[in-house]
Each structure stands twice: as structure tokens, then as C-alpha cells.
Amino acid sequence: MSSFNIQSAGELGDYLDSCWATWNSSFSKLEVLRTISASISPEYTELKDIVGLEHLLLGLYFDGSEVRSGVVATTTEGETVSSPGLENLNPRAFEYIEFRAASSTNHFLKARYALLLWNAPKPYKNGRFGKFAFDELLAALSIADCVGEAQHDCVEALDTLCALSELFRHRPGEIVHELISRIDARSPFWLGGRVFLAQMVVKYNKLFNKNVADETWLQACANLFEECLASNEFHLCDELGNAAIALAQRNNISPKDWYQRLGQSHEAQAASRLDDESGLAPLELYRLALEHYRHTDDDDAIERVSQRLMELKPKIRLNTVTTKLSNEHAQQLHADIQQNTSQVLSMNSDEIYYYLTASKAVIPSLTQLREQTANEKDSLSAILGTTFMDGNKNTQRGASEPGAAFHQRVMRNYGMNMSFRLLYLRPIFIEGTASGKLSYESLRGYLESSWVSSSLREIDTAGVPLDYSWADLVYPSLREFFLQLGSSLKEGIEPSFVMCLDSLTVKFEGLLRDFARHAGINTTVVGRHDDLREMYVDEILEQPKIQSLFDEDCLVFFKYVFLSSGKNIRNDVAHCFYRHLNQYSLDKMILVICAFLRLAGFEFNSEAVTTA
Template sequence: MNAALIHFYSKIETEYKIESYSWNLFTDLDNIPEQDRLLIRYENYALNTFNSNTLRKISAENEQMITYFRQRVETTKNIHLLSKYYHFLLNISKNNSFASKAIEYYQQVLSYYLSIHNQDFQTLHFSKTLGIIISISMRYKIQKESLKKQINNYLYNTTLSSKIKTFIFENIRDCKMFESGELAHYPELCIELSNNDNDSNIKERLLNLAVTFSRKTTNTELFKKANELLGDLEHKKLHPLDDNNIAISHMNEGHYENIINYYKIAGNKDKQSQATRDLEENKKHHKYIKIESKVAVKDAQKVNDLVNECLESFLTNSSEVIILKLCFDNGSLSFPPYEHIKTTTRQQMGKSISHQFFVPKLTDINKNTITISHEQFGEHQFFHIFLQNHTLPFVVELLKRTIEKRKLSYPKLKRTLLKTAFGIPYEISRGVDKIEYNWFSLIDIGLKEFFTQFSNAIKLKPTDWRFTIDFLTPKFEAILREIVQLSGGEITRVKENGDTELRPLEELLNIISIKEIFNEDDLFFFRHTFTKVWLNIRNDVAHGLCKPCDYSLSKAVLVFLCILRLNKITIQFAKNSSTHGTL
């Protein structure tokens, strides 16, 4: 056996753990002969998260892999490797006999994480491992009763923390392992654990679990009790009123609405009435920023006619020209220029003194607040109002007409974008494999879903923008990072301890090299849409903060336009090509 391969096996034997980054174990493999790299690829398949698509792609190698991993389970002593090997064998062989072996070693891994659950993120690792065991047990119908007994032993073990029990409850909340009668004691246990814990996050999660379990067991009394306690807990999120911070009363309003709803469900009319009175008193402290806007419209019909004329002129273009206009804008989409935004905002601030008496704060959908400058607040507020009243109605109507006239569709967008920078092939390494891709392949199904939902909107059918926004948002950042790299910018930074990390999106948008590709209008639009200075869609999507009601057509259109605006890199590529003879 090659020395480098022996070193690799030794490395994974001593270092591999299920809930740790395994990609670094597959580096420095240059000295491994080509014939042995196949084995490394097998290991890569087994030790990383495998899904149905991966399994389908590698199905032709199943017999060789089964033989290989049967040998590996005889030689390794690492319980993390053994659990993954047997789980992988179970998936590729469809041999149910591997299920019990997979559970056996996952149980040993579970015990390992349980023994160190008070360290760092080990409770989360314990939870994920338990979830895997439950999924195998449920799918292959094995060890169900013993697993239920084990879970109950954990839940009633007085030496374990409320935190780890919360994760256990969340693992069994949505699975069908327990019958309704077996859940009868859980609502009371969740409430008891919540009462005895000081962590507000854990308390709230436990009370929500109590609500879920009491609903499943039709325990009306505990259902009401848990909701009343949630109302009491929500009280602790209220902020003391401060005349120097106009945001606080608005933040408190959301908490009061939650409190009232909890007490209403609990049937506690006294507390509900008191909270309603407190809400009305809180509203008396609301203050608003008044931005004076005077637009003389002498002839509204004439304005409408001009807008309609502009829209109709779009339709005289070919599909390809329409798509390129959507990409490059150049003033055709009714976006206000940044220079105009900045000038107007400064003029308004010069005429007002209100900004001298408060610090502007933004509250996100999760009730977190950030402080921004008066200039930023004024600029983005102006931009937001203009978008809502002018740009978005214009663009939505434009998309509607071009789609109805069959000037714009997903296949036509795909054909056009593949002729641009989005169609240029790139090559990356994944383990020992070389993968070819282009930027369009990163966004294809997100764009397709955008057109599906927009067509539903045109037909006045129900729409669901969740996939469009959740899928395209991280792809915007992914492509932007590659554009920064291609422009010579750095996408990583070095921390004080010498480690490296990815630069956040806010920093990427300030890198000098991309200002040769995107102008201030583009960068302002990107910041407004994705960063914390306004909509913050990137953060909300990345942290899973959005609820179904937070997804809208307007946000989807903005994300869609930002994706297309990235295509301005095509212009830069064309310049470089004409100058240097290469892209």
C-alpha cells in the first residue's frame, strides 16, 4: 500500500468525527497514485453528507464500494467512521441488515457527544446524531421500543440539562415514533423544565414544545397554561421607553401584540385586557419621521400615457434586447440614480433639524436593532419609498407585459444568459474530482421558479416566493465572490490568530476592484437589497429568519434584478477581450 494512502487512513482513523469539517482530511493527496485515488473518492462519498442525487450518480460503482467498505469496517476502530460506513452501506446496498449496525455505532457516537455535551457545540452534535438514529429506526422499523425507552431515560435524567432535553424534545416533536398517549407527560415536563431554567431562549423553546405536545394530547389545561407562560415570558422582551429613541415603542408594539395573542389563547381575560391597555399606552409614545415630498402632477393622465408609451416601446425590442436591458438597466427601469438620492437627502437634512434629536435604528424581522448613520437612513428610506411607488410598479408591469407577449420566458432568458458571462465554463476541484460549471447552472432552477410564480401572479393564482428568494439570494453572493476574485480582489481576510475567513458581503461591496464593473447605482441597489442598511435579505435567508409571510413578489423581483445586474461583468469581459485577446 502506498505510504501516502497509509498516512490518509491513519489521519482519518485518529481525526475523523461525524460533526466536524471533514474536507481538510482530503487535502495534500498529491502523492497518492491514480489507482488509489478511487478509494479516496469512496471515502469522500461516505464521510460527507450523502443525498439521493449523489447516490444515483454513483450507483454504477455500488458493487465495488460495497466490497471496499465491507473490508473497511473490519479494519477501523473509529466509531465515527464505522457509523458512517455502515450508514453508507445501508444506503447503497438496500440491505436492511446494515441498519442495526449503523444504529449500533451511531449509539456509541451519541454516547460520546453526551459525555462532552457541555462543551462548545456538542449538544447540537448530540442532537443531530440522535436525529439520524431516529430516522433510521423509523424508516427500517427497528429498535423503536428500545429507542423510545432510551429517550425517556434521557428526558427524566435529573443530571442532564434543560438545554439538551430541549434538543431531544425537538427531535421527537415532528416524528411519529410516539403515540399520542405516550406523549401525555411531556407538556408538564416541558413546563417544569422551563420554570427551572434561566436561559430565556431555552425557556421559550420549551414552552412552545409544551404547546405542541399538549395540542397533540388534547390537554387543554396545559395548552392554556403554556400559552399564558409564553405571554409572561414575552413581557421580559419589552424595553423601557426612551424619548431619545423613537424605535423602542414600535419594537414594543410587536411584543405587546404577541402577549395579547398568548393570553387570548390561554383564556386569561384579565391579563389580555391589561396587555391591551398597555399596548394603547405604548402607542402614545410613537413618533414618526416626516419626510416632506412635493411632486406637482398637473396632468396625471399625461403621466400615465407617458409611462404606458415607455412600456410599449420595450415591447418593440427583441427578446434578447429586453433581457439585456433588464441586466444592464442604463436608466431604462426607473431606478433613481444614486447621485440624485444623495443630493436630495442632503437637501432635506439641511431643511430639517429632526435628525439632531434621535439616533436612527433599524429593526429586523427578528426584532433585532442596528444603528446606522443619518445619511444612510435618509438615502435608503428615500430609495425604498421610490422603489415602492415608482420602480417596482413599473418593473412588475413591464415583466407582466413582456411575459404575456411571449417576449420574455425562462427558456429565452436561459438562451440569452448562456451567451454572456453566465455561460462561461469554469472548473473546480471537489476532492479528487474536477467539476465543470457555469454561473447559470448556479441559478437555473431559482430563475425557473421565479417565472412559474410570476405567471401565477399574472393569472391571479396563489403564489409562493419562498424557494425563489431562498435559492437565489445565496447564489447572488456566490457569483459576486467569484466576480471579486476575477477582478483581483480578496474574498478572504486573515484574523488575528492567523486563521482565514470569508469577507462578509458588506466588505465585498466596498472592494475597489469591482467598482470598475459596477457603478454606485448598482452597489447602492445591492446594499439596499441584501445588507443590514435596509432589507437585509441575505442575513434573513442565511439565518432562516423568514416566515412564509415575509416572502413577497416585490422582494423576489428585487433579488431577480440583482442577479441579472451581476451580468454587467460581461461588459468588462468584452473590454478585456478586445484589449488583451482573452476573457
């Protein structure tokens, strides 16, 4: 019988039974079905319909015990569409599936037809089909080519068997044996597939918890891990180690040994990547090794890897990416900046400071940035993940959760947007200072009516009231800023913003804490050792009442200037990470002053805190 001369449903069934040898891998057979359909004479309409039905059924695939559409695509309008599924079938189609489940002589096909019926709508859905599918698929697995081209297909078949056994509590001992014998290599199976199977033990925890001793399984995984490490299959080590840690923690077994193994794997991988030109690969891998070793008692490993990280940091080399504007666009930008500067400096001093305090042109709009980010097409980095590096060459992995990853993309765009706005703010400060519109005296006059200059009171431990004003604490740094900028403009010398940036940055934290207290917001929390401590800046900014007093754009600006989501100036100043004078830049001073002005732009009264 030739596949090009099929003239009945029985011949079609016999042909499929004779050649089908996989669970989910069906592409080559689907091509044959298309050829068969094209070769059938037009008068055989019923046979053509059956071939079309088989093409639909065999194009579906199974994820565990559930059926999925064979083709899923996204239209140009962003709409997700898929090929027809079981919900599109009529009663005659389900009768045909029942017939084939009973009459087929192919274990794979009998299992497929039965599992389709288990996923079918009522009245066709029945638990006996799920158990029948398990029995047939287990029989098919015994004759499957699990060490050849179909090895991935066998992993998917085992996944379905685990799902069905757990769901129906059906023949669990046999499927557990099938997996464990492959994980520990008693039955031949490829290395990557054995790791996939180990992950299934975690995935189907209910099935394996009752049928496998944890220590037995973990020892099998330990042996498998050594094989992966010896083969330099570091990604398999990572997947296997994380699975073992999850199961150990779930069953109250110490995962320290597995953190130790993952540390060794990342350390070995880092050593193999020392020829990386940028130095980023070994730096990130040693960081991961250190992260894992810290969950162990191996102080020597922690010291060794920490030393390697310290040695690698000076060797980091990153390429610089620049975007050059055309002469026409550069001239347009320059003209726009000049026009904006002229408009702002045409105001009087108080109006300029109020512009810096309250204008929406000074800081980005988070709503607009979210819309912009949402409309961006996903880049390769969004698929592969991202590692961030701060100014001190410390790395941090990008968030994997969709919401957190989106926020990181928003903040990346925020930083670029703020850098663009600094092009407009910089000449306002420079030309404003040169013309005398901006000065320490005029800024002090502007602040005289703010809460920063008002007299505040606190009670000491002896019950004695103490009066103080933040003006005495912040004015010296503002005076130093204008002194340095003015001298630089007049004499052409390099300004030093060290004292003013250090002082005003630290004072901002104190101002924010005092502001919160006077607004009736608690700033004290219980620390890790059950001791009372003051909240950190990020914790204060997350307080609901603080978020009700400031608009979202202002709060995000504070976080961008002072915290790790942006410039992280507060951390870098507090820990003395700025070691070069050019790190104490005019741009950083502008950001801190604008943040200070927005915080100062509130006033206290006897009942509440209100905007000035």
C-alpha cells in the first residue's frame, strides 16, 4: 500500500499505525498527511475530511496532561491567534477519536487519542481515558528510541506520564522507576534529559514525595551533578542545583551542600571565561559563586572568590556607545536649549527657583515613560535577561518577574530622559549664576519662607525642649556651591563640589526624616536583631502617607537621585565611593539641589503638611 494511494479511512488508519513512533514530534508526519490529502480524488470528500481531522488532531501537542494548540501566532495588531482546537470539533469528530482510540494498534496513537478525549468537553470527557492514555503511553515508552533523535520527545512523554500518574494516582511506582532509573543512569539516557527528569521530581512533588526517599533522590542528583560539572555543562549544573535546593528546602533538608556545588560550578565557569575581553563574564560568574557560597560554612571559598572579584574589577572594559546628531539636529537642539534658557532667566530669582521647584519640565513624567516603555518592542536583552553594573563596578541581575522587569526598563528610560533634561538645566544654573539671577543670597531669600528655615522643636531625654533650624545645616553647602560655581565662571578654574555635594546629600536624608516626623509619619522600625532603628531613605519613601503627600513623579525623582534605581548618590556619598573630582559633577549638584527644592517646597501648619 502506497501513501499516495489511500482510498479509505481504514487504509489511512493502517498507514498511521505503521509509521507513527513519537509522542509530540509530528512535523514530518503532518507533511505526509498534506501530501495524502492532495493525492485523494475529489469524489472522496469524506476521506478528505478524515485526513483533515487527523491533520488537526496530530498537530496538537501535550503539555503534561493538557492539550495545547499546535500553532500560536501574534498578528500585526498584537492579537494572539491559534490553530483550531478540540473546542472547534463536532460530535462526529469525537466519535472518530473514540473509534481510533479503540481500534488503533499503535501505542503512541492510542495514548494520544485517549488523552484528547480526557481533554474533550462533556459528555466525552471521562477519567478512564486518562488512565488508558497512561497505560498506552507507558507501553509506547518501552519501545521508543530514547537515545536517538527522539530523545526530547521521550522527555515530554515522561512529563505527561508523571502528570497523569499524579492526577489519577495511577501506577505511581512504575513511572517513578522509569524516571529514577534514567536519572541515575541505570537506563541509558542523555545527560541533559536526565537533568530535565530531575526537575520533574520537583515539579510533581506529590507523586515523588510518597514514592522516593529524599536522600536517595538527592544522592542520585549529586552523582549527576558531578557528571555535568566534569563535562563543563555548567548550565545543566545550574538547573539541577536549583531543583535540588527547592526539593531539599521543601522537605526540611539542609541545602548547604547544593549551594556549595553551585558555587563550585560558577567558580569553574568563571575560570574558563577569564579571556573575556570586557571582563564582565567572569565578574558576574564569580559574583554568583560568592552568592551561593554565602549560604554555606565555607569561609575559605568566600574569601577566595571575594579576592578574585577584587582583582577583576580594575580589569573591566566596557565599550562606549554614542549617538551622533546631524549638524542640523544639533543646531536645532542648541537653539531650543538657548531659547528655554532665555525664557527661564527672563523671570526674577524667586520665579526661577519656583520653576526648579515645581515645573513639570524639570523632571520626567512617569506616566509618559510607562506608555513609551510599553510601546517599545522587546529587545534581545529582554529575552536573555540583563545584568546591571553600578559606578563601583558591582553587578546586579535584572529582575525576572514581568512587573519588576518592566519597572527596570522604565527606570532605564527615566535615566536617559533625565540626562536629556540636564542639557536644559545646566545652562540655567551656569548662565543664571553668571548673570547674578541665581546666587546664594537669592536662594536663601527664597527659602526664608519655607519650613527649612523655620524654627523646629524636639525634646531631649531630660525632657528639655530644644529649638533648631535646618537653615543652619543646609545653608553652608548652598553657599559653597555658588562660591565654587561662581569662581569657576569668573576665573576659569575647575570647581570642587566635594564639600557641598557630600553635605547636602546627607542633609537631604535628615530633612526627609524630619519632614516625615512632623507630618505624623513613623520613621522607626524593628531591626533584624529586634532592636529599634531609624528607617532608611527607601523605606521612608515607601510609607503610604509620604506617597500621599508627594506626587508620583516627585517620589520617583527622589529615588532616581538618591537610591540604587538611579544615580544612587546617597549610597556613594555615605560610603565614600567617589574618589575622583569629576565624580563630584555639576550635574549631580543640580539633581540634588532640585530634589532639595522640591522637599523644601512644603510648609507645616498646626494640623498638616501642605504644599507651599
